[in-house]
Amino acid sequence: MLLAGAVVAAPLFKRIGLGTVLGYIAAGILIGPVARLIAGGEEILHIAELGVVFLLFLIGLELKPSRLWALRRDIFGLGLSQVMLSGVVLSGILLFILDPAAAIIAGFGLALSSTAFGMQILEDTGDTNRHYGQRAFSILLFQDLAIAPLLVLATFLAPYGAEDARSPALSIAIAIGTVAALVLAGRYLLNPIFRVIGNTGAREVMIAAALLLVIGSGMAMQWAGLSMAMGAFIAGVLLAESRYRHELEADIEPxxxxLLGLFFMAVGLSLDLTVIQNNLWLILAAVPALLAIKALIIFVLARLFGSYSDDAVRIASLLPQGGEFGFVLFSAAASSGIFPDRIASILVAIVTISMALTPLTRRFGDWITSSAAWDDDVIEEDFADAGSEVLMIGFSRFGQITAQMLLAGGVEVTVIDLSAERVTQAGKFGFRIYYGDGCRKDVLEAAGIRRAKIVLVCTHLPSITNRIVDLVSSEYPNAKIYARSWDRAHAIALRKRNVDFELRETVESALVFGRHTLYALGLDERLAHEIEKDVRQRDEERLAIQQVEGLFAGQEKMLTSPVPEPLIEPKKRREAARAAQEKATKEDSSDTKQTAAE
Known part of the structure; x- marks a missing residue:
């Protein structure tokens, strides 16, 4: 039912311009609260939160530690200011209707925005790497960090709690120790483990390892009192420079x-229409008030931290809603007696409706901003890891020599190869090489094929080469394809696929080898080059004929005798060549003497 709802609603809402996120929520509301076909939306939401965990892992893969350090001002400056100011203002307003402990938890819970909604919209619009997208991400990242101390705060404010609750000092020590262990494991264990798994060649094992990494790191951080999303994000950052990052990204993305679509549907499923009906006027007043207050605070802070007006409006219109971590905080507060279940249900309804309105607030923000400002908004793409103008698939002996030529010419090359051993060895020599299967579109996407001008297919098996060429030519028609061919038949097959250039892996070395053999036999260098040129031309003409008439056509272009017509013995031919060379030398000498005399 959920899959059917997603298949119908997401394309429909995308078509009418409201976005897939709102479509998922609408499908959840229709299937759950309206039609009552599925109950227990909260249980589904608990599982679907893994979608947010996977999302944070993929975001981490895109951020090297150096890149994360560059965002520190926005994360710990703008992000901290937003959480603190929004939390204080909202808590102060709620003090008029709630007791202090409940007002503080509710206010800071509403101050958190939705990472799932914000990042999904940024990805859908391709704005993740724009200036405002980076600042929005920094705010969301700090909010994910803030959930841990807020949960600790809820424990302190609770009138009663679990008897085995950890002391604050122990909780902090466990959290620091878990983060340190995760960092050490990411630095010294993950790459060797993935190398061993990659050498097995079993794709399903690599997928299982990727899922184990994400869920395992998330659960470790959750045990330490932090969020699963935070653990997955740290694991992603630690693997951002790994040679296996593209394969991991491609495996986790589906x-x-x-799961992220399921999360949005679960938000709709978990809506309690009875609570909304009984407190309709309160919720109708609270939702727009929440959106307006947070949008105003975010706009002012973004301006204070140096954003242009249009960028500040875009950030404010993207992040005014409540967030999924608010559900976690409200649930913990209700279970510990900070406020009753009725208040928790109202807060959940306010957050859910505010999340549902996010695509509309975003469209409103785009409408009131100047479209001309986009021209000056430079995308801060990080090309240090992938996305070069040349993408090479396959890095055996042929590809290695080609890569050296390109690097010597100052051309950046991104290489992917399916041999974990070869990836490790090449990495020691400084090549930018990643583990991945070039036959998979998702791996090519992760390796930055859309930014590549030329795709070099240097794999050694004809069947693999043909699959990659067919995939690239159908999905990325603007990319030029240069392919390594195995033999004559394979070269013809590639030409029929209209590759931009193909070269048999042995033809050039054989021609050079033959030319040097002629040198050793005493043939003049100029004549040897002419012979090489003649053989190359005949070979090319024969290939063109065979491409049309078949592999056994063009026999007349082959040189089956030692010399061209008229046929003479090789020894006599060499003597004739020497005589011609001596004659030319004498003529040159005679011309020189005559010129000097004149």
Whole structure:
């Protein structure tokens, strides 16, 4: 039912311009609260939160530690200011209707925005790497960090709690120790483990390892009192410079997409229409008030931290809603007696409706901003890891020599190869090489094929080469394809696929080898080059004929005798060549003497 709802609603809402996120929520509301076909939306939401975990892991893969350090001012400056100011203002307003402990938890819970909604919209619009997208991400990242101390705060404010609750000092020590262990494991264990798994060649094992990494790191951080999303994000950052990052990204992406869609549907499923009906006027007043207050605070802070007006409006219109971590905080507060279940249900309804309105607030923000400002908004793409103008698939002996030629010419090359051993060895020599299967579109996407001008297919098996060429030519028609061919038949097959250039892996070395053999036999260098040129031309003409008439055509272009017509013995031919060379030398000498005399 959920899959059917997603298949129908997401394309429909995308078509009418409201976005897939709102489509998922609408499908959840229709299937759950309206039609009552599925109950227990909260249980589904608990599982679907893995979509947010996977999303944070993929975001971490895109951020090297150096890149994260560059964002520190926005994360710990703008992000901290937003959480603190929004939390204080909202808590102060709620003090008029709630007791202090409940007002503080509710206010700071509402101050958190939705990472799932914000990042999904940024990805859908391709704005993740724009200036405002980076600042929005920094705010969301700090909010994910803030959930841990807020949960600790809820424990302190609770009138009663679990008897085995950890002391604050122990909780902090466990959290620091877990983060340190995760960092050490990411630095010294993950790459060797993935190398061993990659050498097995079993794709399903690599997928299982990727899922184990994400969920395992998330659960470790959750045990330490932090969020699963935070653990997955740290694991992603630690693997951002790994040679296996593109394969991991391609393996996790389908799970992320499905579970994140399920998360949005679960938000709709978990809506309690009875609570909304009984407190309709309160919720109708609270939702726009929440959106307006947070949008105003975010706009002012973004301006204070140096954003242009249009960028500040875009950030404010993207992040005014409540967030999924608010559900976690409200649930913890209700279970510990900070406020009753009725208040928790109202807060959840306010957050859910505010999340549902996010695509509309975003469209409103785009409408009131100047479209001309986009021209000056430079995309801060990080090309240090992938996305070169040349993408090479396959890095055996042929590809290695080609890569050296390109690097010597100052051309950046991104290489992917399916041999974990070769990836490790090449990495020691400074090549930018990643583990991945070039036959998979998702791996090519992760390796930055859309930014590549030329795709070099240097794999050694004809069947693999043909699959890659067919995939690239159909999905990325603007990319030029240069392919390594195995033999004559394979060269013809590639030409029929209309590759931009193909070269048999042995033809050039054989021609050079033959030319040097002629040198050793005493043939003049100029004549040897002419012979090489003649053989090359005949070979090319024969290939053109065979491409049309078949592999056994063009026999007349072959040189089956030692010399061209008229046929003479090789010894006599060499003597004739020497005589011609001596004659030319004498003529040159005679011309020189005559010129000097004149």
């Amino acid at each position: 799970f992320r997409g499905i």
